[in-house]
Amino acid sequence: MAGSNFIDYVKIHCKSGHGGAGSAHFYRGRGIPKGGPDGGDGGRGGHVILRGNKQMWTLLHLKYRKHVLGNDGKNGNKGDRHGADGDDVYLDVPLGTIAKDAETGEVLFEITEDGEQQILMRGGRGGMGNSHFKSSTNQTPLHAQPGEEHQEGWTILELKVLADVGLVGHPNAGKSTLLSVLSAAKPEIADYPFTTLVPNLGMVEYREYKSFVVADIPGIIEGAAEGKGLGHRFLRHIERNSILLFMVPADAQDHAREYKILEDELVKYNPELLDKQRVLAISKSDMLDAELEAAILAELPKDIEVIFISALSNTNITQLKDLLWRQITAN
Numbered sequence: 001m002a003g004s005n006f007i008d009y010v011k012i013h014c015k016s017g018h019g020g021a022g023s024a025h026f027y028r029g030r031g032i033p034k035g036g037p038d039g040g041d042g043g044r045g046g047h048v049i050l051r052g053n054k055q056m057w058t059l060l061h062l063k064y065r066k067h068v069l070g071n072d073g074k075n076g077n078k079g080d081r082h083g084a085d086g087d088d089v090y091l092d093v094p095l096g097t098i099a100k101d102a103e104t105g106e107v108l109f110e111i112t113e114d115g116e117q118q119i120l121m122r123g124g125r126g127g128m129g130n131s132h133f134k135s136s137t138n139q140t141p142l143h144a145q146p147g148e149e150h151q152e153g154w155t156i157l158e159l160k161v162l163a164d165v166g167l168v169g170h171p172n173a174g175k176s177t178l179l180s181v182l183s184a185a186k187p188e189i190a191d192y193p194f195t196t197l198v199p200n201l202g203m204v205e206y207r208e209y210k211s212f213v214v215a216d217i218p219g220i221i222e223g224a225a226e227g228k229g230l231g232h233r234f235l236r237h238i239e240r241n242s243i244l245l246f247m248v249p250a251d252a253q254d255h256a257r258e259y260k261i262l263e264d265e266l267v268k269y270n271p272e273l274l275d276k277q278r279v280l281a282i283s284k285s286d287m288l289d290a291e292l293e294a295a296i297l298a299e300l301p302k303d304i305e306v307i308f309i310s311a312l313s314n315t316n317i318t319q320l321k322d323l324l325w326r327q328i329t330a331n
Contacts, residue, residue: 017045017086019124019147020073043073045123046086124148163215166241
């Protein structure tokens with residue numbers, strides 16, 4: 001992952017602003033040597049806020065920003081003047097970013113919409129000035145509240161890629177090659193496992209100016225749900241895809257077993273993943289004739305739609321787009 005601009009996990013320490021103190025002031029003026037209380041309230045401390053930004057696709061900008069500090073509120077002043085609120089600190093993040101408490105692992109919230117704002121660390125409230133404490137029995141209150149304490153702690157930010165279609169397959173199943181044919185994306189492609197180390201996104205142009213987004217998820221290996229390979233770092237991104245396009249290469253020794261391994265890893269990680277729409281593509285099928293296709297089809301499960309494709313010869317690529325579009329619009 002070194003050298004990559006795609007960062008999908010960061011741990012940051014955030015501290016909001018302290019609330020300003022209320023003022024314990026009494027009015028003094030010409031001819032009024034002992035006026036009443038006129039202490040103003042303190043200002044609110046600045047929040048630390050996450051804000052969704054659809055133009056962003058990585059958490060790279062936060063990788064080296066380990067400490068985020070909010071601004072303190074100003075103290076109240078005489079004349080019932082309110083102290084200025086501390087400026088809020090905004091952290092723009094890609095859509096699909098999840099905030100977790102680093103100690104407990106509790107999910108705090110998820111950013112899913114452009115411009116959506118969620119307070120990560122709430123600034124302390126400003127203290128009330130002494131003018132609030134005047135009463136019939138206490139005409140000269142000496143008391144004013146201090147500002148409320150700030151909040152601070154470590155937070156984990158995780159990004160789950162947002163896409164209509166997620167490509168699911170073992171390393172070297174041809175996912176990157178297919179993405180480069182379907183879209184204008186230019187993922188690294190080579191004839192060895194784990195060429196793809198981060199998710200790649202591609203915009204697929206469809207008929208009548210329609211389009212959809214495909215994510216090339218790094219290859220899944222047996223045991224990924226237990227953390228083998230890059231484990232959860234791969235599987236996390238699949239949760240945000242509407243449709244899962246499973247890919248098994250035509251030259252696999254046992255097509256049904258390869259598909260079953262992929263399916264099992266998803267179930268172990270999150271059983272709800274198999275509630276998603278699924279399509280199975282047999283890639284690299286330019287090497288097959290009709291008889292071999294029929295033999296492979298006979299061994300595959302009957303509860304999933306199967307299509308034979310080849311990104312190199314462009315076999316059934318248009319038909320695949322049609323199939324995916326039907327699934328997307330059926331959701």
